[in-house]
Amino acid sequence: MQRMIWVLLSLLGAGAWGVIALHRGESISAAWLVLAAVGTYLVAYRFYSRFLARTVLGIDPRRATPAERLNNGRDFVPTTRWVLFGHHFAAIAGAGPLVGPVLAAQFGYLPSTIWIVFGVVLGGAVQDFVILFGSMRRNGKSLGQMAKEEIGPVTGLFAMVAILAIMIILLAVLALVVTNALKDSPWGIFSILCTIPIALGMGVWMRVIRPGKTVEATVAGILLLILALVGGRYVAQSPSLAPLFTHGGIPIAWGLMIYGFIASVLPVWLLLAPRDYLSTFMKIGTVLLLAIGILIVLPPLRMPALTRFVDGSGPVFAGKLFPFAFITIACGAISGFHALVSSGTTPKMIRREDDAPLIGYGGMLMESFVAIMALCAACALDPGVYFSINAPLSALGPTVQTAAEHIRQWGFTVTPEQLTALSASVGEASLLGRVGGAPSLAVGMAHIFSGAFGQQLMGLWYHFAIMFEALFILTTLDAGTRVGRFMLQEFLGHLWEPLGRTSWYPSNLLASGLVVVAWGYFLVQGVLDPLGGINSLWPLFGISNQLLAAVALCVGTTIIIKAGKLRYAWVTLLPLAWLLAVTLTAGWQKIFAPDPRLGFLAHARDTAARIAAGTLDPAKGGRMMFNDRIDAALAGIFMTIVVALLLASIREWIAVARGRKAAVLKEAPYVETAYA
Amino acid sequence: MHKVGSAETVGSGGSVGSGGSGGSGGPTAPTSLSAPSVLTKLRSALKQVVGMPDYARYLAHRQEAHPGCPLLSEREFYDQYIAMRYGGGVTRCC
Numbered sequence: 164m165q166r167m168i169w170v171l172l173s174l175l176g177a178g179a180w181g182v183i184a185l186h187r188g189e190s191i192s193a194a195w196l197v198l199a200a201v202g203t204y205l206v207a208y209r210f211y212s213r214f215l216a217r218t219v220l221g222i223d224p225r226r227a228t229p230a231e232r233l234n235n236g237r238d239f240v241p242t243t244r245w246v247l248f249g250h251h252f253a254a255i256a257g258a259g260p261l262v263g264p265v266l267a268a269q270f271g272y273l274p275s276t277i278w279i280v281f282g283v284v285l286g287g288a289v290q291d292f293v294i295l296f297g298s299m300r301r302n303g304k305s306l307g308q309m310a311k312e313e314i315g316p317v318t319g320l321f322a323m324v325a326i327l328a329i330m331i332i333l334l335a336v337l338a339l340v341v342t343n344a345l346k347d348s349p350w351g352i353f354s355i356l357c358t359i360p361i362a363l364g365m366g367v368w369m370r371v372i373r374p375g376k377t378v379e380a381t382v383a384g385i386l387l388l389i390l391a392l393v394g395g396r397y398v399a400q401s402p403s404l405a406p407l408f409t410h411g412g413i414p415i416a417w418g419l420m421i422y423g424f425i426a427s428v429l430p431v432w433l434l435l436a437p438r439d440y441l442s443t444f445m446k447i448g449t450v451l452l453l454a455i456g457i458l459i460v461l462p463p464l465r466m467p468a469l470t471r472f473v474d475g476s477g478p479v480f481a482g483k484l485f486p487f488a489f490i491t492i493a494c495g496a497i498s499g500f501h502a503l504v505s506s507g508t509t510p511k512m513i514r515r516e517d518d519a520p521l522i523g524y525g526g527m528l529m530e531s532f533v534a535i536m537a538l539c540a541a542c543a544l545d546p547g548v549y550f551s552i553n554a555p556l557s558a559l560g561p562t563v564q565t566a567a568e569h570i571r572q573w574g575f576t577v578t579p580e581q582l583t584a585l586s587a588s589v590g591e592a593s594l595l596g597r598v599g600g601a602p603s604l605a606v607g608m609a610h611i612f613s614g615a616f617g618q619q620l621m622g623l624w625y626h627f628a629i630m631f632e633a634l635f636i637l638t639t640l641d642a643g644t645r646v647g648r649f650m651l652q653e654f655l656g657h658l659w660e661p662l663g664r665t666s667w668y669p670s671n672l673l674a675s676g677l678v679v680v681a682w683g684y685f686l687v688q689g690v691l692d693p694l695g696g697i698n699s700l701w702p703l704f705g706i707s708n709q710l711l712a713a714v715a716l717c718v719g720t721t722i723i724i725k726a727g728k729l730r731y732a733w734v735t736l737l738p739l740a741w742l743l744a745v746t747l748t749a750g751w752q753k754i755f756a757p758d759p760r761l762g763f764l765a766h767a768r769d770t771a772a773r774i775a776a777g778t779l780d781p782a783k784g785g786r787m788m789f790n791d792r793i794d795a796a797l798a799g800i801f802m803t804i805v806v807a808l809l810l811a812s813i814r815e816w817i818a819v820a821r822g823r824k825a826a827v828l829k830e831a832p833y834v835e836t837a838y839a
Numbered sequence: 840m841h842k843v844g845s846a847e848t849v850g851s852g853g854s855v856g857s858g859g860s861g862g863s864g865g866p867t868a869p870t871s872l873s874a875p876s877v878l879t880k881l882r883s884a885l886k887q888v889v890g891m892p893d894y895a896r897y898l899a900h901r902q903e904a905h906p907g908c909p910l911l912s913e914r915e916f917y918d919q920y921i922a923m924r925y926g927g928g929v930t931r932c933c
Contacts, residue, residue, distance in 0.1 A: 236900030249888035374914040431925040503929040
């Protein structure tokens with residue numbers, strides 16, 4: 164009977180893939196993408212994750228977990244498996260799986276769908292699960308500590324540098340996404356600004372007025388958020404208030420930096436914790452709402468399966484399908500950042516070892532599903548509308564007329580009237596050139612929501628989606644700046660001991676300031692970039708994120724080999740090899756490609772030529788060239804770290820495999836569980 | 840499950856001062872007579888999903904593992920939990 168169900172499920176998934184493959188050139192329903200994805204997830208979860216758990220890792224239900232052995236009622240707490248699944252999912256899902264697929268939609272829906280589904284099944288979910296397992300067997304050690312202990316101290320150092328670098332780039336690119344969504348949008352700016360006093364009020368409520376009453380404060384906070392959202396429309400329509408909240412990219416960028424700095428030095432209970440609760444509630448709620456909306460509407464996909472931009476000429480970002488689709492979509496397929504979360508709070512909360520596949524592997528499948536939904540929302544838009552929002556103004560021209568004409572040349576039809584009507588319907592002056600993914604995702608979500616829950620509310624749904632994205636991006640700016648600060652203080656502490664003290668306020672201010680300046684530098688560079696900033700920053704983020712995934716897979720491979728399972732090491736070596744191919748090719752092309760839109764150095768040469776020809780202001784051009792070289796150097800550093808890390812790992816693997824080195828794992832000793 | 844049960848009664852009973860003198864079982868945390876309501880369980884699950892401090896669970900743990908030892912007040916527990924959760928590594932992805 165059970166076998167029959169699995170055969171049926173496999174056939175269903177395979178059938179959906181068949182429909183996707185055969186209906187090329189005509190529009191298909193998003194339902195087929197959802198079916199193909201869910202069918203594949205279920206089969207992979209049932210068979211592959213079980214194989215990983217039983218045969219490769221040797222999950223032992225009799226072995227007590229750290230949550231059981233070290234239970235302190237605080238961070239080490241045995242947690243019911245589905246609750247922990249929710250906790251882990253809420254921790255790994257963020258802006259990444261939403262933005263990446265939207266940007267990669269410029270290639271069409273087919274390549275992204277295949278990568279998101281098969282990337283997660285064979286790569287991302289494996290990475291998350293293996294690292295979660297490794298950390299669980301080591302009392303919740305972090306990825307960096309595991310890299311140091313299992314591979315060697317140099318690898319540990321590389322991992323630390325990689326984490327700090329990815330943090331900086333991540334914060335810059337997320338801040339850029341928010342900046343582009345909010346610029347010249349009084350409605351958006353007003354409602355986002357309101358989140359700050361709301362969070363402060365919640366913080367005081369939860370600690371001072373009614374200590375520990377977090378749920379009631381958060382519910383009140385969400386009601387206030389909705390009020391702010393509705394109030395935003397009033398502000399945007401008021402001739403006296405609207406100009407107060409209308410700002411361009413540069414002032415918003417500075418505002419974000421000042422916010423990030425102040426927020427990261429305030430006590431956590433005042434701003435960060437309430438903000439985290441708000442955004443987590445909103446995140447879970449919105450993802451559920453989006454899933455319900457897509458299932459009700461089942462929108463047809465207007466984007467072709469493959470667009471002409473697979474040749475690398477795409478306006479959203481430069482570069483061919485390989486490797487750039489696989490760099491652009493990181494979260495949702497495989498994301499190195501997850502290795503940090505999987506070796507953070509979650510391993511300390513697992514009740515029984517055999518809960519780990521559901522949480523590590525299953526949690527990542529769920530995130531992949533979020534990415535598929537984001538892809539559906541983007542591809543359900545008219546391609547003409549999609550490109551009018553996601554291509555930079557330099558490619559579209561200044562007006563709806565020029566934009567419609569350029570888009571027609573790319574082979575898609577959209578009328579100027581359509582574009583004007585769209586921005587009016589969401590209460591914005593213009594949506595042209597709002598690069599970064601968030602605005603087009605918000606339009607797609609607003610379409611789906613208003614299709615499912617009422618046609619009249621496009622503007623409100625659009626700004627709800629923008630607020631939801633901005634809310635957790637701002638939370639990430641605060642939390643990320645803090646994490647960056649701790650890491651920097653650890654480095655600085657080696658130079659001068661007092662700088663390493665996290666309790667010393669001057670050291671905190673200095674380190675926070677340095678971290679903000681670092682991401683702020685890339686943010687301002689992105690805002691000023693005529694190509695839209697996303698074109699250079701998102702690939703750098705993708706490369707650094709995949710680099711971290713390579714670190715995680717090296718650690719995973721080492722754990723598997725040292726456990727005497729060399730013949731199964733392919734489960735992590737396979738995704739590792741793919742990531743290396745992708746990261747190194749993308750890094751090489753970003754540095755050396757002759758196309759100035761793609762290669763940093765070619766862009767610098769092009770800029771120099773324009774300065775020499777007198778068509779570009781030398782001061783401005785000089786800054787652009789400097790930025791190009793910084794970006795090229797950064798890509799070079801990432802590539803060097805990957806190669807060095809790989810060599811160190813291979814040396815360790817060979818030593819262990821040949822028996823020259825004892826295969827000793829640094830696991831916590833075995834204790835039998837009391838949970839039957 | 841009985842563990843959660845005993846604590847939820849205490850948690851919903853309002854603030855519990857620090858202290859809790861000796862004696863098996865602990866006078867600050869009476870053994871539960873009634874099972875926790877669905878709402879209490881739901882609230883506790885929600886707190887765990889979001890990563891909020893769950894004082895009731897802490898009380899349950901202290902009662903089971905360290906009966907008779909002094910307890911943190913709800914505010915002290917809140918401060919310690921928050922400091923631990925946001926005081927170091929990465930807790931959220933992008």
